[in-house]
Amino acid sequence: MDYGEILKRKAGALWSRGEKPYEYRPYGTWAFVLSSFAFCLILIVWFGVSLFFGVSNGAFFADGGAPARAFKETLDQKRLGETTGRYKARALMLEKRKQSPFWVEDPSW
Structure with a gap:
């Protein structure tokens, strides 16, 4: 063995x-x-x-506050502000046209 x-x-x-x-x-x-x-x-x-x-x-x-916003969120806020501004201007113009339709020009032409 x-x-x-x-x-x-x-x-x-x-x-x-x-x-x-x-x-x-x-x-x-x-x-x-x-x-x-x-x-x-x-x-x-x-x-x-x-x-x-x-x-x-x-x-x-x-810090317990809100997180820093990303660039995309900031850009979206900017575009939202611009769009809201355009709508407000259009609403004011239409309000004027209701009051005196002959003196305010039509922006769609």
């Missing part, structure tokens, strides 16, 4: 000592899967609720 065989036997004896045959338990597996799913769901709900209340209370902003 060579030393390789002896080492294999000794190593095999270390790992197989007191070994019982494996028994598959389907209910245990399902319990593990469902409890893992429930734990993940609890974490997701917890994170979502904390995120919602953190944003609604202003906790994500260091």
Whole structure:
């Protein structure tokens, strides 16, 4: 008998000592899967609720105020102001035309 065989036997004896045959338990597996799913769901709900209340209370902003506006929001505000100004001017002109239709020029021509 060579030393390789002896080492294999000794190593095999270390790992197989007191070994019982494996028994598959389907209910245990399902319990593990469902409890893992429930734990993940609890974490997701917890994170979502904390995120919602953190944003609604202003906790994500260091100074407690409103966040800095992005360039697109600023541009949209500018365009909204210009459009509102045009509508106000048009409304004033139409008001004048109602009062004296012969003296105010029609801008649609």
